[in-house]
Structures are given as structure tokens and as C-alpha cells.
Amino acid sequence: MSISKLPKLPSIRDLIRIYNLKAKQQLSQNFILDKNITDKIVSLAGLELEKALCVEVGPGPGLLTRSILDSGAQSVIAVEKDSRFLPTLRQLQEASDGRFDVLLDDMLKIDHSLIIQKGLQLGSNADNHIESFDYVHLVGNLPFGVATPMLVQWLHLLSLKQGIFRSPNVSMSLMFQKEVGDRIVAGASDSARGRLSVVSQSICDAFRIYNVPASGFVPRPKVDATVVQLRPLEKPLLKSSLSTLEHVVRFSFMKRRKMLARIFKDWDPEQVALLEECEIDPTLRPQDVSTERFCQLAHIIEQRNIKLP
């Protein structure tokens, strides 16, 4: 496949100035203006490009979008909430040779069938009557303020194989503030381990692919950022609904410094036996328990219809 590149475009810095695109704090807008950084994110994400739909969340003025298109992606749909970016994104669309379109919408509320429909209408997909995508890549420098609810929503959809996650091959390459990224990838006994680690790792392999210092953004945020990649596990550890696992983990981590025996005893002394049944050492603290064991615990709790506090 020949790699399609974008023609020369005005710099993002100039576009921000021309269109007076002041960052809005309430939409967690921190822009990347250095293409070396966005190119690196895309190359490290290792996107499959053939018959792939790339969905970008929050393109803003569009530098990461440019890197995605420059990597040869044929079908890119961006979902952006802030209409001020439409002129720069439409300009990119015109330069993309039919490979890119944008939906002005809230990624937390959008009907995913709109994204897929738009993707199927792009350039060669419409000509070749493509009906679905073999690969879906979700990419984005996420708005930090809503990054966690976004990820949790996508994990739910992935666990149910709904929306864009119906595709047989899905990957997510997402930028979070570093502390959140640390939590997503933290294994058992890591001090950063928490609810998000267990929930993510119950259905995905989660690993860090790139760190971006706060100085890489305009305006500069208070914290560094990290790009995490999540790829669905071939054999998910999750045996219950993701909601039950979430509930079990939220409850267990509420008193993260206590031993599980104490946490369970405070809830209901009769339920301490569940720990042994799941081969969980009751003297462990929640952060030391493997994802597999938490999944087993959620499975039994759901099967027996045990009411958690």
C-alpha cells in the first residue's frame, strides 16, 4: 500500500493565532504543537492501516490528526466537542483526499453507529462498498477532566462488544495525565494500583508507550502525561459483568490500607470465607491482589447474587 501524505499546510501555531483558538480550561484543552511528539505517538501506537478505522477523540486544532493521516491512515473520523475547531478541521479534511471527516459531538454521548457510518462513507471505502472494518483504533490526547469516565465507558462497551468495539481487532492508544496512566498499567503490589488497574486489566493488556512532559503542551498543564495502549486480551480474565467487577473493586479499595480480612469482616463476617474460596490471602491489602483473583471474586459474587454494600 502506498503511503498517502498530506500536502503542506499552515502551521498549527499559525492556525491557533489566525482563528484565535484560546484553550478552554473547562474542556481540558492542552494542545501539542510539536509534530515530532505526535508523529512519535502514532509510530509507537503501531496502527494497522489496512481496512482500519481510526477514531480520534478531541482532535482540537488537529496536529495529532495530521500525524495519523501522514502515517497513511485511509479512514479517520474525529469526534470534537468544540465547534471553534471546525474551520481548521475542515481545512484538513479538504487536504486529506477523502480520508478524513469530523463529527461535532460529545464522545461520551455520541451514538457509535454514526462514527462507523461516517467511516464507511470515506473515499475508497464507499467506492469499494466496504461494510465493516477489520481494525478499529481509538486514539486521542484525551481531555484530562473526563479521561477516566471516557475510558470506563469504552471498557464497558468493549466488554459487551458494542459500538466501535464490535470490530474483531481493537486498540486504544490514549494520552492521560501521568498519574492516571500509572494507575491503568499498575500490576499487583504496585503502589499506583487501584480500581482502574483491575477494571482495565480484566479485559485488556495495558502498557505505557510514551511519556510526554508537561512542557510538551500549550498551555502547559500542571502534570506530565503518558500515552497508554490498551489491547483486548485474547482470553479476558473477566468472568462476570464489568459492572460487578467495578463494584467489587470499588468496595475493596475504599479502605486501601487495610487487610482484606478486615474490609470483608466490617462488611459481613460471613463473607470473609469468600476470600479463601477465591484463594485470596486474607492478610493482603487490596493493591496486592491480582486481577485474576478479583475477577474470580466478582464471578462468585454475581453468580450467588450477593449484595455488596
Ligand code: SAM
Ligand atoms: N488533540 C489535540 C492535541 O493533541 O493538541 C487537543 C487535545 S486537548 C487535551 C482535548 C480535546 O478534546 C480538545 O480539543 C477538547 O475540545 C476536546 N474535548 C473535550 N471534551 C470532549 C468530549 N466530551 N468529546 C469530544 N471532544 C472533547
